[in-house]
Amino acid sequence: MIEIDNLMVKVGDLKIEVDKMIINNGEYAVLMGPSGAGKTIFLETIAGFRTPIKGEIKINGKNVTNLPPDKRNISYVPQDYALWPHMNVYDNIAYGLKLKKIDKEKIHKKVLEIAEIMEIKNLLNRYPITLSGGEKQRVALARALIIDPEAILLDEPLSNLDTKTKNQIKDFIAYLHKKLKFTAIHVTHDPLEAIELGNKIAIMIKGKVLQVGSPIEVFTNPKNLEVAWLHGKPNIIAGEVIEIKEGIAIIKIEDLNLAAIYDKKPILGSKVLAILRPEDIIISEIFLKTSARNIIKCVIKEINEKGGLVSIKLGYNALELEALITRGSYEDLKLLPGKEVYASFKASALKILTMK
Amino acid sequence: MVKRSLIKIFIKNEKENTLEGEIIFSPFKKAKKFLLLFSGLSSIIILFLLIPIIFLLTTSDIEAISQTINNKEALNSIFLSIEAGILAASISTFFSIPLAYIFSRSNFKGRSFIESLLDLPLVMPHTVAGIAILLTFNSRAPIGAFLSSIGFRIEDSLWGIVLAMMYVSAPFSINFSEQGFKNVDVSLEKVARSLGAGPFKTFITVSLPLAVRSIIIGWLMSLARAISEVGAIMIVSYHPIVGSVLVYEWFTIKGLKLAASLSILLLAVSFIILAILRLLEWRK
Numbered sequence: 001m002i003e004i005d006n007l008m009v010k011v012g013d014l015k016i017e018v019d020k021m022i023i024n025n026g027e028y029a030v031l032m033g034p035s036g037a038g039k040t041i042f043l044e045t046i047a048g049f050r051t052p053i054k055g056e057i058k059i060n061g062k063n064v065t066n067l068p069p070d071k072r073n074i075s076y077v078p079q080d081y082a083l084w085p086h087m088n089v090y091d092n093i094a095y096g097l098k099l100k101k102i103d104k105e106k107i108h109k110k111v112l113e114i115a116e117i118m119e120i121k122n123l124l125n126r127y128p129i130t131l132s133g134g135e136k137q138r139v140a141l142a143r144a145l146i147i148d149p150e151a152i153l154l155d156e157p158l159s160n161l162d163t164k165t166k167n168q169i170k171d172f173i174a175y176l177h178k179k180l181k182f183t184a185i186h187v188t189h190d191p192l193e194a195i196e197l198g199n200k201i202a203i204m205i206k207g208k209v210l211q212v213g214s215p216i217e218v219f220t221n222p223k224n225l226e227v228a229w230l231h232g233k234p235n236i237i238a239g240e241v242i243e244i245k246e247g248i249a250i251i252k253i254e255d256l257n258l259a260a261i262y263d264k265k266p267i268l269g270s271k272v273l274a275i276l277r278p279e280d281i282i283i284s285e286i287f288l289k290t291s292a293r294n295i296i297k298c299v300i301k302e303i304n305e306k307g308g309l310v311s312i313k314l315g316y317n318a319l320e321l322e323a324l325i326t327r328g329s330y331e332d333l334k335l336l337p338g339k340e341v342y343a344s345f346k347a348s349a350l351k352i353l354t355m356k
Numbered sequence: 357m358v359k360r361s362l363i364k365i366f367i368k369n370e371k372e373n374t375l376e377g378e379i380i381f382s383p384f385k386k387a388k389k390f391l392l393l394f395s396g397l398s399s400i401i402i403l404f405l406l407i408p409i410i411f412l413l414t415t416s417d418i419e420a421i422s423q424t425i426n427n428k429e430a431l432n433s434i435f436l437s438i439e440a441g442i443l444a445a446s447i448s449t450f451f452s453i454p455l456a457y458i459f460s461r462s463n464f465k466g467r468s469f470i471e472s473l474l475d476l477p478l479v480m481p482h483t484v485a486g487i488a489i490l491l492t493f494n495s496r497a498p499i500g501a502f503l504s505s506i507g508f509r510i511e512d513s514l515w516g517i518v519l520a521m522m523y524v525s526a527p528f529s530i531n532f533s534e535q536g537f538k539n540v541d542v543s544l545e546k547v548a549r550s551l552g553a554g555p556f557k558t559f560i561t562v563s564l565p566l567a568v569r570s571i572i573i574g575w576l577m578s579l580a581r582a583i584s585e586v587g588a589i590m591i592v593s594y595h596p597i598v599g600s601v602l603v604y605e606w607f608t609i610k611g612l613k614l615a616a617s618l619s620i621l622l623l624a625v626s627f628i629i630l631a632i633l634r635l636l637e638w639r640k
Contacts, residue, residue, distance in 0.1 A: 047550055069549040070558075076550035082543040086565050095561075096551035147551055 001025050002046065002151055002183070007055030009045050014038050016045070016207040018055070023151070023200065025060075026181045030198035032188055038207040039187040040079075043153050046185065047076045059150050075144035075152040079159060081136045083128035089139050090124040096147035110146060117179070118142045134165040141176070151183040158193060173197060191236060195219070195273055195353050215355055216271045235276040235321050237350070241266045248293075248347050254317050259293040259347035264354045272352045280349035281323035283312060284342045285333060292344040296321075300339050303330075310335075314343055409623070416617040424617040430602065434621055437583045437599040440514060444521035445578035449529040449571065456533035457563065461542075478527050485523050486591030493519060493592075516593025521582035528577035536570025537563060573636055580629045583622070599625075 002023040009016040016038040023029045031039050044050045046057060048069035057065050064072050075096075083092050090111060097107045115121045118138045128136060137157060144152045157173070158166045174197055177184065188194060194201045195215045202212045211218055220238040239251035239258065248259050249266055251274060260274050282292065301320070302313035310330040312323045323343060335341070384391045424430045459467065477485055493500040493510045500510060510516035540563050548558040564571075586600045594601065599622045607615035 047546070049546055049549075068554075069546070070552050070554050072550075073552070074550060076546055078543040078546060080541070080543060082541065082547045084544055084548075084562060084566075095548070095553075099552045099557065143547075143551070153550075 001058075001060055002185070003056075003058040004046070005056040005058070007045070007052050007057065009038075009041055009050055009052045011038075011041050011050070014041070014207050016042050018042065018209050021202060021209060021212060023183060023185060025183050027199045028177050028184045028186065028197055029200045029202060030186045030188060030194040031202050031204055032191065032194045033204035034189055037204045039189075039204055040155055042204065043076075043155055043185060043187050046151075047074055047153055048072050049076075073147070073150050075147060075149040077140050077144050077152060077154045077157060079155045079157075081140040081160075083131075083136055083139055083143075085128050088125055088127050089120065089131075092128070092139060093124075093142045093146055095143065100147070114142045114146050117176070132165075133161045134169055137161070137169050138172070141173075145180065145182060149182070151185060154184060154186045156187055156189075158188070158190070170196060191219075192234075192275065192353070195236070195355060215273060219273050220271070234278060237274045237276060237319070237321075238271065239274065240271055241268055241352075244268060249352060251352070254319055256296060256316070256319075258350060260350040260352050261348050262352040262354075266352055273355070274350050274352045276321065276345060276350050278311065278322045278324040280345050281314075281321065282344045283314075283323055283325055283329075283333065283335070284344065287342055288344065290344060291346065293347040294350065295342055295344045297340060297342055300335055300337050300341060303335060303337060314341070412616055412619055412623070415613060416620055420613055420617040421620060424614065424621060429597070430599075430618055430621070433597050433602040434599040434625065436514070436517070436596055437622070438625065440517040440521055440598060441579045441582035443514075444518045444525060444582045445529065445575050447518070448522045448526035448578055449533070449575045452526065452529040452533050452574070453564075453571065456530055457537050457559065459530075459534045460537035460540075474530055475527050477524050482524055482585065482587030483591055486520060486588035489519055489523055489588060489592050510593060512593055512595045514596065517589050517596070517598060520588035520592040521585050524585050524588055525578040525581040528581055529571075529574040532574025532577060533567065533571045536567030536574070539570070540566045569636065573633060576629055576633050576636075580626060580633075583625060583629075 002021075004018050004021040006020070007016070007018045014036075031042065033039050041050060045052055048064070048067060048071075052065065055065070056063055059072065059074070069076070083089075084095075087095070093114065094107050094111050097110060111124070112121070115124060118141060120135065120138050120142065123131065123135060123139065128139070131139065140157075141152075158169055161169060170193065176182075177197075186193075186197060198215055200212065201215055201218045203210050203218060216238060219236050237251075237253055237258075239253035241249050242252045242257065243250040244265065247261065249262055249272075250257050251260055251272060252258075258274075266272050282290075287295065287297075296314075296316050296319075298314040298316040298319075298321070300312055301315045304311045304313075305327070306324075309324050310327055312325060312330075312335060314321045314323060321343060333341075384394075459471065489510075491497065493503060493516075495501055495504040495509055495511060503510070503515075508515045510519055544562055544566070545558050548562045549555070553561065584600060586604060589598060590601055590604070597605065599618070603615050603618050603622065606618055
């Protein structure tokens with residue numbers, strides 16, 4: 001268990017303040033926030049690379065605030081993976097164990113074991129420069145996990161990967177966590193990553209943790225506008241599953257019943273988060289009969305021009321949606337804040353996210 | 357003198373290598389007059405540097421060179437140059453490594469001031485450096501007295517030569533080692549620390565192996581600089597006589613031709629060092 005109490009770190013003008021945060025053993029915590037929020041600095045403080053001005057960090061009850069990084073048993077995985085170029089994959093992975101003066105055979109066994117889990121057994125003799133981004137990430141994870149740390153700290157682990165590899169590694173990390181039950185703190189600016197990987201999400205903006213909770217909690221009750229701003233792109237909708245029929249789930253949000261698709265069948269009556277991309281929303285002045293299953297009558301709250309596209313913020317009671325339309329249709333429809341319009345989207349545009 | 361120019365070229369190259377990006381746009385494209393003017397002026401400086409070497413090589417003949425090779429005094433002086441040079445370069449590199457690591461990993465007040473002070477030996481007249489060393493380390497001065505009591509007397513001894521060489525060549529090993537450590541990404545060290553390696557272990561297993569190429573280049577640069585030193589050595593310890601000093605002595609006593617043939621032998625040593633440097637550069 002990692003406990004953070006009353007922590008304050010200062011770097012230049014940025015002050016990072018965390019009153020209280022607890023990460024339980026086996027929990028996958030995601031620290032989410034825009035860039036410049038101080039997420040990496042917070043992570044580096046937990047790792048021991050930065051000294052806080054005040055406050056305490058405890059690992060399993062032991063105060064480690066003033067311990068150097070090598071005495072904390074926390075594995076740090078930086079954004080660029082930082083594999084050592086002068087060692088092959090095997091030596092990279094074995095490094096932490098070699099420091100522990102364990103006999104060679106045991107090290108060899110453990111390296112093969114973790115390489116098997118990570119599906120990198122065929123890479124052991126290769127040097128980092130020859131690896132792809134996804135392979136590097138697997139090696140970095142193997143190197144971090146092999147020492148059986150109290151926690152692993154992942155700094156934007158998916159940000160340097162292309163979309164396809166990113167999704168593969170995301171699924172892989174979820175699988176790995178399920179299998180190995182390690183404790184993790186994962187830093188990201190991507191809400192989808194947070195929802196799909198985290199047991200717990202902490203939102204950090206301008207050095208302050210504004211909200212901590214399960215993905216459902218965080219996205220259902222945005223405590224303040226700054227948190228809500230994070231939903232911006234894409235729309236994340238929280239609701240309750242009230243019916244599942246023919247591959248379509250009906251989720252209840254406010255007094256609306258929306259049809260949504262899913263990858264993994266959700267549990268009836270459970271709370272879920274669903275994603276709706278702004279460009280999938282069709283806006284019309286009158287109620288149109290189309291193939292779209294979801295139609296909401298809402299009010300335009302805000303209009304922002306974004307390059308060639310126009311962003312329309314729509315409100316239905318407390319539900320807020322962002323829609324993106326072309327400048328042409330914006331002018332044709334003569335949209336203005338306060339005007340009532342219909343927002344339609346297909347069931348296939350609203351997708352329930354798979355969570356842990 | 358020639359050698360010094362070559363060393364300068366090498367430093368410039370090393371710095372260019374650290375710059376990001378390549379020259380995509382060439383200012384010489386479709387600019388004939390401009391290109392002509394600049395390459396004309398450039399060839400003057402190139403010729404100025406190369407022609408003296410050609411004259412040096414042609415002044416002497418095979419007979420004079422073979423006579424020099426068979427001359428015991430000449431051969432001994434060249435070996436002494438190499439021996440003292442290797443000692444000087446190795447000692448200064450050994451002490452430069454920790455200093456260079458501190459410079460590359462901390463940003464304390466007055467760091468750049470200290471760094472420029474340490475470059476002073478590169479710009480001061482070498483006779484001046486020699487006087488300063490002699491004043492500090494002669495066996496009647498406190499430090500010198502201590503050193504000679506433990507067997508390192510500098511007057512007319514190998515150690516005097518080594519000290520003089522170290523003084524003028526240490527900036528090279530410091531600067532190159534520092535550049536080497538600066539090129540090692542800090543995150544590589546952070547990971548090692550987080551996996552349980554202490555600061556010393558991290559240094560030995562991660563930072564040092566990754567900087568070693570630059571450190572070797574610095575060592576070779578120091579060696580080349582040490583072997584080429586004359587002024588400081590003549591003042592601190594004229595005897596036993598090293599190659600570069602013997603060239604001067606032969607020039608005054610035996611004449612230009614024999615001095616030139618000894619010069620050719622010394623030049624060969626310098627070229628070997630330069631070739632190794634280029635090889636390291638090329639293998640990068």
